[in-house]
Amino acid sequence: MLAEERRRAVLDAVLARGAARLADLAAELGVSEMTARRDVADLAARGLVDRVHGGALAPRAPSTDEPGFAAKQTQAVAAKTAIARAAAALVPPGSAVGVSAGTTTHLAAGLLRDVPGLTVVTNSLPVADLLAGEGDGPGRPDERREVLLVGGRRTPSRALVGPLAVRALEGLHVDVLLLGAHGVDPVRGLTTPTLEEAETDRALVRSARRVVVLADSSKWQVAGLATAVPLEDVDVLVTDDGLPGAAREETGARVGRLVVADA
Structure with a gap:
């Protein structure tokens, strides 16, 4: 799997669940946690996910946003x-x-x-x-x-x-x-x-x-x-x-x- 394909898979997993742990992403993609951490860091730098300790969150909505x-x-x-x-x-x-x-x-x-x-x-x-x-x-x-x-x-x-x-x-x-x-x-x-x-x-x-x-x-x-x-x-x-x-x-x-x- 190419790096960009892997990052797309990471992004899909985070958006689908709302949050994902590095350990789970690494296991699902068959890579090391260090690789999963670099993928999350790359996605966070592009504003596609929010990076947190041990994983990633789906991008946060504005503070006044309230979905139906x-x-x-x-x-x-x-x-x-x-x-x-x-x-x-x-x-x-x-x-x-x-x-x-x-x-x-x-x-x-x-x-x-x-x-x-x-x-x-x-x-x-x-x-x-x-x-x-x-x-x-x-x-x-x-x-x-x-x-x-x-x-x-x-x-x-x-x-x-x-x-x-x-x-x-x-x-x-x-x-x-x-x-x-x-x-x-x-x-x-x-x-x-x-x-x-x-x-x-x-x-x-x-x-x-x-x-x-x-x-x-x-x-x-x-x-x-x-x-x-x-x-x-x-x-x-x-x-x-x-x-x-x-x-x-x-x-x-x-x-x-x-x-x-x-x-």
């Missing part, structure tokens, strides 16, 4: 599914659970249909649609689950945010919050593309006894416009095994507990 819900559903599907499964297992029966907007939290919400007696508070239109009756099978009547949808301004990701959402969350208390993230940065914390979304996420966190963040490895070192929550306020962060070892150490030192799901 349908577009995000096609990204990092295996990782998000594994994360959703691990996060849903942390929600006990009979609890009040907050579920923020996001495609990974939406996947987790689908698994919550099997958890009896939940009261769900959400600012996500897709999550409310999913849990308010759509997809319920025999033996799971709606009476066993209550869904509270806050109001607010609708974003491209079908979240409801802003002052109306914040006021609706004031005075509410949930046992567990499943919180999605636009970006995760060791210094900036959890970030969002808009000030209103950051404000709403902070209101969700204030309502929760336990904060569980769902963030796949492609979100690492992505910084949106506004910081919503510092990592030190996160009780559990659930990510996938695409997160490099150094990033795991740095994140694990800041959050209460780091859970790495096998994707």
Whole structure:
């Protein structure tokens, strides 16, 4: 394989997954990690990927960019599914659970249909649609689950945010919050593309006894416009095994507990 063909294969792998580790790229292409590192460095110099410790990320969008819900559903599907499964297992029966907007939290919400007696508070239109009756099978009547949808301004990701959402969350208390993230940065914390979304996420966190963040490895070192929550306020962060070892150490030192799901 010519060098340019190999770099095209590296680029395709990074773009398809959102992130790739040097060790995986080297194994897939039958080259040394040093060669894979040089290929990533070349692609990064051309602005085609973002180089990070131990691998590469798909190019970062502008800090205010927010893809639509349908577009995000096609990204990092295996990782998000594994994360959703691990996060849903942390929600006990009979609890009040907050579920923020996001495609990974939406996947987790689908698994919550099997958890009896939940009261769900959400600012996500897709999550409310999913849990308010759509997809319920025999033996799971709606009476066993209550869904509270806050109001607010609708974003491209079908979240409801802003002052109306914040006021609706004031005075509410949930046992567990499943919180999605636009970006995760060791210094900036959890970030969002808009000030209103950051404000709403902070209101969700204030309502929760336990904060569980769902963030796949492609979100690492992505910084949106506004910081919503510092990592030190996160009780559990659930990510996938695409997160490099150094990033795991740095994140694990800041959050209460780091859970790495096998994707």
